[in-house]
Amino acid sequence: MGIKNTRDVYFVSGGISKFAKARPDVTFQPMVKEAYDYALKDIGMENKQAQEVFDGSVASYFSDHFTRQLMAGIMIQDYLGLCPLPSHRAEGGGATGGICFQEAYKNIASGVMDVCVAYGFETMSHVNTWKGNEFIALASDVSFDYPVGGFYSGYYAMMVVRHMKEFGTTVEQLASVSVKNHNNAFHNKYAQKRRKLTIKDVRNSGMVAWPLTLLDICVMSDGAACGILASEEGVERIRKATGKTPKMVKVTGIGRGTDAMRMADRPHKEVILLPHEKASDYKGLKYPGIHSFRAGRTASKLAYEHAGITNPLKEIDFVELHDAYTSSEIQTYEDMGLCKYGEGGKFVESGAPFLPNLDYGLGKMPRQGEIPVNPSGGLIACGHPVGATGLMQAVFALWQLQGSMKKHLGDDTIQVKDAKRGAIHSHAGTGTYVTVSILEKA
Amino acid sequence: MKTALQARGQSRLEGKEPKKSRLAEQSEKVYPEQSERVKLPETDDGTILFRVPFPDDLKELHNMSPIVVKQPYHIDYIHSYGQDSPFFAGLSNGKLLGTKCPDCGYAYATPKGHCGECGARCDWVELPKVGRIHTFTVCQFGSEEFLKETPYMLILVEFEKFNTLFLSRLIGFDPKKASLDLVGMKVRPQFKRNAKFKPTDVYFVPAE
Ligand SMILES: [Zn+2]
Numbered sequence: 108m109g110i111k112n113t114r115d116v117y118f119v120s121g122g123i124s125k126f127a128k129a130r131p132d133v134t135f136q137p138m139v140k141e142a143y144d145y146a147l148k149d150i151g152m153e154n155k156q157a158q159e160v161f162d163g164s165v166a167s168y169f170s171d172h173f174t175r176q177l178m179a180g181i182m183i184q185d186y187l188g189l190c191p192l193p194s195h196r197a198e199g200g201g202a203t204g205g206i207c208f209q210e211a212y213k214n215i216a217s218g219v220m221d222v223c224v225a226y227g228f229e230t231m232s233h234v235n236t237w238k239g240n241e242f243i244a245l246a247s248d249v250s251f252d253y254p255v256g257g258f259y260s261g262y263y264a265m266m267v268v269r270h271m272k273e274f275g276t277t278v279e280q281l282a283s284v285s286v287k288n289h290n291n292a293f294h295n296k297y298a299q300k301r302r303k304l305t306i307k308d309v310r311n312s313g314m315v316a317w318p319l320t321l322l323d324i325c326v327m328s329d330g331a332a333c334g335i336l337a338s339e340e341g342v343e344r345i346r347k348a349t350g351k352t353p354k355m356v357k358v359t360g361i362g363r364g365t366d367a368m369r370m371a372d373r374p375h376k377e378v379i380l381l382p383h384e385k386a387s388d389y390k391g392l393k394y395p396g397i398h399s400f401r402a403g404r405t406a407s408k409l410a411y412e413h414a415g416i417t418n419p420l421k422e423i424d425f426v427e428l429h430d431a432y433t434s435s436e437i438q439t440y441e442d443m444g445l446c447k448y449g450e451g452g453k454f455v456e457s458g459a460p461f462l463p464n465l466d467y468g469l470g471k472m473p474r475q476g477e478i479p480v481n482p483s484g485g486l487i488a489c490g491h492p493v494g495a496t497g498l499m500q501a502v503f504a505l506w507q508l509q510g511s512m513k514k515h516l517g518d519d520t521i522q523v524k525d526a527k528r529g530a531i532h533s534h535a536g537t538g539t540y541v542t543v544s545i546l547e548k549a
Numbered sequence: 550m551k552t553a554l555q556a557r558g559q560s561r562l563e564g565k566e567p568k569k570s571r572l573a574e575q576s577e578k579v580y581p582e583q584s585e586r587v588k589l590p591e592t593d594d595g596t597i598l599f600r601v602p603f604p605d606d607l608k609e610l611h612n613m614s615p616i617v618v619k620q621p622y623h624i625d626y627i628h629s630y631g632q633d634s635p636f637f638a639g640l641s642n643g644k645l646l647g648t649k650c651p652d653c654g655y656a657y658a659t660p661k662g663h664c665g666e667c668g669a670r671c672d673w674v675e676l677p678k679v680g681r682i683h684t685f686t687v688c689q690f691g692s693e694e695f696l697k698e699t700p701y702m703l704i705l706v707e708f709e710k711f712n713t714l715f716l717s718r719l720i721g722f723d724p725k726k727a728s729l730d731l732v733g734m735k736v737r738p739q740f741k742r743n744a745k746f747k748p749t750d751v752y753f754v755p756a757e
Contacts, residue, residue, distance in 0.1 A: 131615040241692030250630055251659055254747050255716050256688060256695040261703050264686035272732045317687040317727060371659045371705055371714040397684060
């Protein structure tokens with residue numbers, strides 16, 4: 108295994124429509140156009156020029172149920188004026204956006220395209236929350252899991268209960284992830300929820316599936332996001348069209364992994380080791396079980412190898428990861444090797460994934476700011492319009508590495524200083540598809 | 550134009566020259582007499598909105614509030630259990646079945662038709678009469694279909710000598726008393742008398 112480098116791939120621009128509970132003012136096409144037009148404008152490109160400069164696109168959306176519209180991808184392509192250029196839809200549950208980003212990467216790396224636009228959306232406001240939960244629950248086995256009353260918050264709750272039992276993770280540690288991400292999002296105008304919270308607020312909010320409360324869980328959202336990727340020749344074409352060199356970022360690693368759809372089916376195998384780990388670190392650990400995501404570990408390993416990362420904690424400056432649940436953020440620290448398996452709770456308690464410059468009201472944390480995780484506020488605070496989410500993370504990572512947060516947010520509180528390398532992580536199901544991509548300052 | 554079938558059918562029934570279709574008759578009527586207008590039939594069901602506010606200046610339409618309509622959507626879905634069907638037949642006979650690989654011995658507490666480890670076709674086997682709670686949750690919320698059943702408890706059950714788990718409901722335990730101590734508790738399956746051929750035909754109760 109191992110991903111061979113082909114052509115260099117640059118991420119040159121991105122845009123996001125503000126994530127909101129509902130966007131009745133537009134159908135999904137103009138919502139994507141908001142993100143698309145922003146990305147064009149940011150590199151000084153006219154719409155007409157884009158039609159000449161772009162070679163094709165990848166569309167990202169998760170559920171046909173939410174739109175009650177098949178072939179939504181082509182309706183966006185046509186609305187953006189990108190017909191007859193090539194395009195296809197990427198779909199992989201919650202990881203749809205991350206997969207879309209990587210498919211755009213592949214279009215460039217393989218030489219099939221020189222400039223590729225990745226766009227995505229989800230309109231989840233078209234049904235009530237409980238119906239939305241049902242639609243999402245249909246992304247679990249409909250013979251054995253969904254009909255028992257299974258829904259995603261319930262599945263994640265069962266996963267974290269086992270994590271708590273095996274590793275001593277506490278509900279307060281979970282809550283502190285929510286405090287962190289909401290407080291970060293307070294400075295992000297694109298986020299759906301911008302609130303300063305305490306651990307008590309999180310624990311006292313309504314219980315959804317024990318031990319997860321309303322504030323441990325991301326919300327459904329309407330939103331769109333868009334990214335433009337290019338080869339060296341593509342960048343040259345953009346330069347010729349706009350007269351400007353975009354402040355670009357290089358995609359230096361991609362990785363993707365999978366696991367059994369039914370979490371009841373997760374086997375017990377050897378831990379997949381990252382370069383800085385030894386087999387003796389995990390003696391006797393039943394892995395992945397339901398407390399860890401083997402797909403996340405596989406994706407991390409492949410992406411790290413591709414990007415030449417040997418110690419993620421030391422060599423990555425920030426992470427935008429898929430925190431659909433506070434619990435899954437903690438589980439993901441471990442999968443990505445930011446700490447050892449079982450130590451995610453202590454890792455968040457140490458302050459390492461918090462921003463260094465913010466006061467979270469949690470007192471002094473010895474390792475505050477070591478590797479900020481979800482400086483944007485993540486899914487928990489930004490919202491989770493599924494097909495847009497992974498691309499939204501990519502755009503925030505791009506802006507971090509460009510050092511352009513202030514320009515885009517009008518506030519640079521969540522700007523990670525001197526960020527040179529970041530990781531984005533997109534996750535589906537109960538860890539069925541996971542992508543990790545590495546971005547670096549070019 | 551008439552189809553060949555229409556023409557043949559009508560001429561057979563009536564034994565004479567085929568009649569003009571209704572549409573053809575209408576279209577002949579409409580044009581000479583404007584007073585008899587052709588109309589699509591209208592009904593009184595669904596949303597009827599009279600006189601939606603509308604500006605004289607069409608430029609102002611950019612500021613118009615969006616129209617949002619609610620559309621009921623119901624389907625009967627024909628779901629096949631396919632190769633998993635014996636599991637549901639088992640439930641209706643008070644038997645909880647899993648599968649086991651005859652080649653490598655890997656055992657599935659949630660049946661899997663073919664072994665994911667080695668690819669062989671699995672055999673049906675009965676699960677032990679007692680299992681243990683591997684993990685659980687208390688659902689205070691759920692998808693629409695299950696909202697009326699909240700709070701309900703979900704458990705993943707582990708069985709001795711089986712490599713994978715089984716998702717089910719726990720009944721007969723006060724959800725308010727749920728704590729991490731539940732993990733490891735012995736449980737046994739019970740079956741509904743009237744099988745609905747759903748995985749909820751079996752549920753678990755405390756065994757100790
Ligand atoms: Zn086998």
